[in-house]
Amino acid sequence: MQRDFAPRGVDFYYIYKPLAHPEYNNYVTPFTLEERLMHVAESKRRLGSGITWLADPMHNPWHEAMARTPNSELVIDPEGRVAARRTWSDPEALRADLERLVGPVERRTMIEDLDLPTQPPPPTVAKGVVPRVEMPPTMAGIEVEPVIEEGGVPFYVKLRAEGDESLRTTGNGKMYVGFHLDPLYRVHWNNEAGPVKFSLTASSGSTVTPAGGEGPALDEPADADPREFLVDVSMSDMTQPLDLDVFYFACDDALTFCIPVNQSYRVYLQRDNHGRTIRTGADNVPTAGRIPPG
Template sequence: MYFIYKSLAHPELAGNYVQPFTLDERLAHARQAEKQLGATVPWLVDAMDNRLKHALGDRANSEFIIDPKGIIVRKRAWSHPAQVRKDLEQLVGPVENVTKEEDVKLKLELPIKSAAVRGALPRLKRPEQMQAIVIEPKIDPKGSPFFAKLRAETDNELFREGTGKLYLGFHLDPLHESHWNNLTKPLSFKLDVPDGMKIGKLTAEAAAVAVPSDADPREFLVDVEFWPEGKSIRLTVIYYACVGEETCHTVQQEYEVHLRRDRDAGKARGKGAGFWDPEGFARQNLARDKNGDGKLDKHEVQGLIVPHFESFDTNKDGLLDPEELKPVSDWLNYHHQPGTPPSSIEKNKPVSK
């Protein structure tokens, strides 16, 4: 058995991790995941071109059983542990002593602690339905690491009509354990745009922060009136980052930004990234109600709900109604945290935050 470490499905969630730029950074992510999960299952790490992710169907939590000849004998778009056990009984045979969930003693660890205070700078509220676009960091092997990493997103209007919003967020990478040095100039950037492009600003500077150091992202929203097809923006950013109390760096780094969807960048939701509102969660899932009865059966649910359907079906009628769906959002918001008890699923109660 192996875990496969691929690109992050939800950057900024559960530890504020961001997409790595190098293979060394991705390997560091896998080592950190191993610590947090406390499992002894070995990890395989995808290449930076995400070739394995693409070959396996681009799913975030897929599951495969491969026989000794290298043939895929079972596959699922979403992991379902109970079904895996049934598969193995069919393929290999039953075992006498079944390992139960409560028998597994994992040495769980919390995510990396932030290098400085968070919440000193209010988060920018991103427009709805933003899509990550392709960025190319210009990596100098002899230069400073990308302590802060760019995430670029656009709204659907910019793709469809050529006019819309461009989000530029510079997020500190927790694995580099750095923080902003607020005793000097704030982060700033400039854009070199192609001929004919119409954009609201070519330069910008982050707001000053009252505390000497913090770890909040520096975020900007730029109006774009026209982005020529096939042309890219060159972005140059200057910032000041410190590791610990004594080592500080003046950093200048460059990116090429393309108006092309990045299907490997994952989905971040800004403030409270990845978190669901109960009403909104129930409403969105009920959009999959094919027969219009206001409830969902097993064939109408998706994702993490699938393997835990019976646990959330509190009245045992084989359906999930709106009142049964609402508490699911709370578990989904916190299931990723180390130490989340299985009982929170079984009892359908919110996990303590």
């Protein structure tokens, strides 16, 4: 489309937004703008397209303005006014729009005409070593705020938290705590170094049971499976966060470093409206229990 209509003066932009389906191809939600730009670079690498990429800032103003849609599309006229809009990008409808606005092209570009060097997702070490947790019903992502220290190491492992409907509406219910390797950092769990350990602290009058945990001891020397836990939470004040501290060894796949890491989060019980839903590939299956995006 770009090849056909750019010569007629049409500009094309992709705008990068929060992940629609965390875990798909092992990608996890970035915590910083720098990490979101790593996702942009990864998208460039995988797609090989020459279209210009922009990125929504971390407070997602463009995503909000587009009603939090995952793949919406606008055509803007030279005066900056909307000429066409649709919830889902649709190549045929877009082509019809552009033909109407700037005229048809003599020959449509076909996929065979392009040399798009598309690439697979990053490889990982062994997966399927640690069984996934069985999710209770009505689980959905809740707000996670990483405590980012200036000069600190990246969040090689990223927390995803979910709560069931009861937890999100009353403060009493089940919470999922999942630690996921970020594939863009090319790291793995080094099971000979020691398991991930975490603790949860609630405000006065609230309880979390259990208030922590640690990953399993494994014979497999390395793997890339998430470390997942379910806890019962009873919060007396839903505006207060749970404090989560985690310790793990971050070990890169190139075997150039293996370092102990302590990091912290604040977990809020409110629904993460940009967190979207898990849609897994063949190698990570648990979709049951998750509800559609709101």
